[in-house]
Amino acid sequence: DQQVKQNSPSLSVQEGRISILNCDYTNSMFDYFLWYKKYPAEGPTFLISISSIKDKNEDGRFTVFLNKSAKHLSLHIVPSQPGDSAVYFCAASAGRGSTLGRLYFGRGTQLTVWP
């Protein structure tokens, strides 16, 4: 089951620079996308989401871009901070009518922000 793919297992970025995490999906029924951040020994923490009717959503240092034709989304973190070092999961859902169905997760990308 590879409906959501994060092809980069790791990313290393210097503090203050931009981090770009990528995610691809194959299921054209997906209409809601989320990014979660996960620290060791903790559960995934919601970061930001985007509906398929939008192509960009911004929240502080975090921006998610959605390219539906390419079935691709990306998370931009500007500026990156050492506290951002974590595993970032992309997740997608195919809304079942008005209800939120299961989330399909990518394998995650380990982001390391170094000083």
Place this chain on the structure above:
Amino acid sequence: EPEVTQTPSHQVTQMGQEVILRCVPISNHLYFYWYRQILGQKVEFLVSFYNNEISEKSEIFDDQFSVERPDGSNFTLKIRSTKLEDSAMYFCASSPQGISTDTQYFGPGTRLTVL
């Protein structure tokens, strides 16, 4: 800030034994979920639960698994006869209304080790 809690944080059991994993979703949330993550693999959906019944379940959620909301606050996952391959992190999540623009909030997880 309200959060999902899970107990125990780590459960060790012998193969063939029954285990019950417990979760307290965020109060006033209506949809509840269980996911699991086998070491090195992606987070996988198990089941969603609404209005005291299963809303959706994955192919992983076979007859060995059951869920229950025994009272107004707890949400449990029971594995009737554990197998070695059930060893994983189990995450509980909840969402306010389960609508397509909702976010699922995750607990810290229970690490299940089957010997």
